[in-house]
Amino acid sequence: MPLSRERVLRAAVDVADQGGIESLTMRRLAEELGAEAMSLYYHVANKEEVLDGIADVIATEINDVVDQIDAPSKGPDWKKAVRQRILSAREVLLRHPWAPGVFDTRTNLSPAVVQYIDALVGLMRDGGFSNDLAHHALHALGSRALGFTHELFDPSDGAGDEGGAAMLEMADRLPHLVGMMMEVAHDDPDSTLGWCDDQFEFEFGLDLILDGLDRIRETA
Amino acid sequence: MPLSRERVLRAAVDVADQGGIESLTMRRLAEELGAEAMSLYYHVANKEEVLDGIADVIATEINDVVDQIDAPSKGPDWKKAVRQRILSAREVLLRHPWAPGVFDTRTNLSPAVVQYIDALVGLMRDGGFSNDLAHHALHALGSRALGFTHELFDPSDGAGDEGGAAMLEMADRLPHLVGMMMEVAHDDPDSTLGWCDDQFEFEFGLDLILDGLDRIRETA
DNA sequence: ACCTGAACACCGTTCAAGT
DNA sequence: ACCTGAACACCGTTCAAGT
Numbered sequence: 001m002p003l004s005r006e007r008v009l010r011a012a013v014d015v016a017d018q019g020g021i022e023s024l025t026m027r028r029l030a031e032e033l034g035a036e037a038m039s040l041y042y043h044v045a046n047k048e049e050v051l052d053g054i055a056d057v058i059a060t061e062i063n064d065v066v067d068q069i070d071a072p073s074k075g076p077d078w079k080k081a082v083r084q085r086i087l088s089a090r091e092v093l094l095r096h097p098w099a100p101g102v103f104d105t106r107t108n109l110s111p112a113v114v115q116y117i118d119a120l121v122g123l124m125r126d127g128g129f130s131n132d133l134a135h136h137a138l139h140a141l142g143s144r145a146l147g148f149t150h151e152l153f154d155p156s157d158g159a160g161d162e163g164g165a166a167m168l169e170m171a172d173r174l175p176h177l178v179g180m181m182m183e184v185a186h187d188d189p190d191s192t193l194g195w196c197d198d199q200f201e202f203e204f205g206l207d208l209i210l211d212g213l214d215r216i217r218e219t220a
Numbered sequence: 221m222p223l224s225r226e227r228v229l230r231a232a233v234d235v236a237d238q239g240g241i242e243s244l245t246m247r248r249l250a251e252e253l254g255a256e257a258m259s260l261y262y263h264v265a266n267k268e269e270v271l272d273g274i275a276d277v278i279a280t281e282i283n284d285v286v287d288q289i290d291a292p293s294k295g296p297d298w299k300k301a302v303r304q305r306i307l308s309a310r311e312v313l314l315r316h317p318w319a320p321g322v323f324d325t326r327t328n329l330s331p332a333v334v335q336y337i338d339a340l341v342g343l344m345r346d347g348g349f350s351n352d353l354a355h356h357a358l359h360a361l362g363s364r365a366l367g368f369t370h371e372l373f374d375p376s377d378g379a380g381d382e383g384g385a386a387m388l389e390m391a392d393r394l395p396h397l398v399g400m401m402m403e404v405a406h407d408d409p410d411s412t413l414g415w416c417d418d419q420f421e422f423e424f425g426l427d428l429i430l431d432g433l434d435r436i437r438e439t440a
Numbered sequence: 441a442c443c444t445g446a447a448c449a450c451c452g453t454t455c456a457a458g459t
Numbered sequence: 460a461c462c463t464g465a466a467c468a469c470c471g472t473t474c475a476a477g478t
Binding site for chain 1: 321324325334335337338339341342345351352354355356359360361362363364369370371393394395396397399400403404407416421422424425428429431432433
Binding site: 025026027037038041046047 | 472473
């Protein structure tokens with residue numbers, strides 16, 4: 001089977017899925033395809049084009065999933081329809097944890113992402129959004145529209161269990177944060193320090209925004 | 221003047237400010253300091269530590285600015301206080317456009333960022349937030365808490381003025397998006413395609429979230 | 441048309457050696 | 460204690476050359 005742009009991009013996704021995005025080098029990608037690194041340049045201009053390409057592959061996978069959803073979106077139903085779409089997109093991205101980072105660095109926008117956004121605007125228009133409100137809504141959602149957010153920090157490491165003395169010193173400098181952590185961790189003693197339920201928090205933020213938009217929509 | 225961790229990090233910020241983050245290499249950084257690349261390793265463990273370091277330098281600059289704000293935050297005043305803080309943080313980041321991207325890749329969290337977040341939780345507590353609500357609020361704000369969001373795409377390029385024929389073809393595939401763009405661009409004929417006012421959109425999304433939180437706070 | 445070998449410029453980093 | 464020269468492994472990429 002000869003090489004092709006298609007095969008190169010699919011292999012690139014496989015490499016990133018298996019070894020993470022930092023393992024995706026032109027030489028490693030060629031190896032995956034049983035070819036030499038230089039052969040790739042016949043099918044793609046450079047590595048940037050590979051990154052643009054795999055972003056588009058993932059966005060296409062998202063579109064394939066969400067386009068099978070057939071939810072009513074007229075009037076007040078818009079919110080459930082949009083919510084379902086975004087959470088489905090998120091499920092796809094959870095299978096490709098490197099993808100959000102790649103989307104972030106893309107300056108060229110993926111056609112499949114534009115297609116996704118277009119459908120989202122369509123749902124909001126069904127809900128009675130003005131074009132102006134739909135536009136602001138896209139900005140308000142930001143990366144959440146595609147199903148991810150950028151965590152400020154990963155609570156899994158750092159600030160860990162350094163023993164009581166360091167904890168007391170920390171409580172002095174960070175009274176509010178330590179107080180919050182202790183109380184929230186106390187309420188949910190299962191997860192001692194992996195104390196954030198990503199899915200729950202994502203939905204909380206998403207609903208906060210969707211509810212706010214719905215309120216503006218009604219009074220417009 | 222001998223090298224020092226401090227000088228290395230300040231020089232790294234200068235290099236990034238001047239030439240962008242991709243211009244920040246160990247060799248270029250050493251040149252800026254009139255030294256050899258290998259000398260840097262006496263003061264920092266590796267490049268990752270440089271990146272952790274400059275993230276912390278910027279976060280410290282943010283703290284220096286926001287700590288001078290003395291706004292009332294009790295009860296309903298919390299929202300104005302938080303809003304002002306976040307918009308001030310944003311002003312600092314606009315002077316270091318590379319910084320959001322660096323924050324994003326940091327897996328080790330900057331002490332100065334933690335300090336910033338702690339103060340933010342304090343303001344919310346002043347406003348009557350439960351620790352639980354403050355915790356969800358941090359996740360809902362996400363990177364917006366620090367004053368930035370990740371744009372889905374940069375409207376300055378792509379989808380540009382490819383003439384009427386391509387536009388008609390685009391309108392066919394992307395009816396909602398093209399319709400939205402045409403209407404919003406029509407309302408604001410100044411900015412033909414740089415049609416998004418970043419500052420306005422940032423504040424719109426921020427206020428949407430803050431208003432939603434305020435409503436939950438009141439009914440709690 | 442499609443693939444490759446040799447080579448180049450550029451990384452981050454190690455380590456033994458200088459002062 | 461602080462800095463450096465030489466060297467290594469690894470990048471992305473060019474280009475002339477193979478089939």
